[in-house]
Amino acid sequence: MRILVTGGRGFIGTAVTADLVAAGHDVVVLDAASPRDVRPGFLAGDVRDGAAVATAVAGADAVVHLAAKVGLGVGFDDVEDYVSANDLGTAVVLRAAAAAGVGRFVLASSMVVYGEGAYDCPEHGRVRPGPRRVADLEAGRFEPPCPTCGRPLEPGLVEEDAPLEPRNTYAATKVHGEHLAAVWARETGGRAAGLRFHNVYGPGLPVDTPYAGVMALFRSELLAGRPPRVFEDGAQRRDFVEVGDVAAAVTAAAERLPVADGGFRAWNVGSGRVRTIGDAARLLSEVVGGPAPVVTGRFRRGDVRHVTASSERAAAELGWRARTSLEDGLRTLVEGAR
Numbered sequence: 001m002r003i004l005v006t007g008g009r010g011f012i013g014t015a016v017t018a019d020l021v022a023a024g025h026d027v028v029v030l031d032a033a034s035p036r037d038v039r040p041g042f043l044a045g046d047v048r049d050g051a052a053v054a055t056a057v058a059g060a061d062a063v064v065h066l067a068a069k070v071g072l073g074v075g076f077d078d079v080e081d082y083v084s085a086n087d088l089g090t091a092v093v094l095r096a097a098a099a100a101g102v103g104r105f106v107l108a109s110s111m112v113v114y115g116e117g118a119y120d121c122p123e124h125g126r127v128r129p130g131p132r133r134v135a136d137l138e139a140g141r142f143e144p145p146c147p148t149c150g151r152p153l154e155p156g157l158v159e160e161d162a163p164l165e166p167r168n169t170y171a172a173t174k175v176h177g178e179h180l181a182a183v184w185a186r187e188t189g190g191r192a193a194g195l196r197f198h199n200v201y202g203p204g205l206p207v208d209t210p211y212a213g214v215m216a217l218f219r220s221e222l223l224a225g226r227p228p229r230v231f232e233d234g235a236q237r238r239d240f241v242e243v244g245d246v247a248a249a250v251t252a253a254a255e256r257l258p259v260a261d262g263g264f265r266a267w268n269v270g271s272g273r274v275r276t277i278g279d280a281a282r283l284l285s286e287v288v289g290g291p292a293p294v295v296t297g298r299f300r301r302g303d304v305r306h307v308t309a310s311s312e313r314a315a316a317e318l319g320w321r322a323r324t325s326l327e328d329g330l331r332t333l334v335e336g337a338r
Helices: 011-022 050-057 076-100 134-138 169-188 214-223 243-256 277-288 312-318 326-337
Strands: 002-006 026-031 042-044 062-065 104-110 118-121 125-127 154-158 191-197 199-201 240-242 263-269
Touching (some): 002 011, 011 026, 011 243, 026 050, 042 050, 062 076, 062 243, 076 104, 104 169, 104 243, 169 191, 191 243, 199 243, 199 326, 214 277, 240 326, 243 263, 243 312, 263 312, 277 326
Parallel strands (some): 062 104, 104 191, 199 240
């Protein structure tokens, strides 16, 4: 297939592009970053530029839309940038795909669309806790209680049919992107996928920006000889998935998309292994040979406590499973940074 990859020179995009090429596809990349060298199949342009997108998508059979402003951000002042880059950018790409007769659209979504993950109360079963209160966070009460009885909850694995509850601007743009892709599929008869990536790490991971993921921040501290600083109490549950595994999931979705014409389907893309942020920091410290993490008790209001998901739907329908252990992935991450 001829596949347009937006954001194909970014962290995830570089891995995805390489995986698609290795699978035998004809790949065109559209990215806002200007390349240092001219390469066939690369176009410099912003996804909000309709003319640039129309040129890039011409003749494509599928679009993999990765271009986005990512991360939690530094405050609500970022809202216009996120909405412009993510919502408007996705709309422009979808419109161009419709005009070009593209039949497949794969969207990079995120676990953040769920807000908090899945929780069970011993008395009330599966519940959806409300946003955590600042007063509780300041007092070190990080676990969300049952919204009915206030009892402690047991976190579990969230599945794709769980309600979507974005709790920050970035998350809201990802939910809207999924909705736009679903509308595109219905109105054009195309097939669309939303891949809900979990905490992606690996070679090429961005560093030293306000939007960097926790693994990038921990790595930067350790390579500078400082201990990684862990927010809250470090018991937050996450799923860390290596970027090469993510790229394989994107390729599987682009090639197979087992949904009916005019349909949209979401898949969780995670390692399937639950780890705490504190565990990840300790393991990375061991790999680097650096100082032990420091638990700070600090918090960010937009963060959620636990969000881990089942990726069994992707295994059953796409034939995809993550293969890289966190231990092996962190060794590669550190070796690349050095």
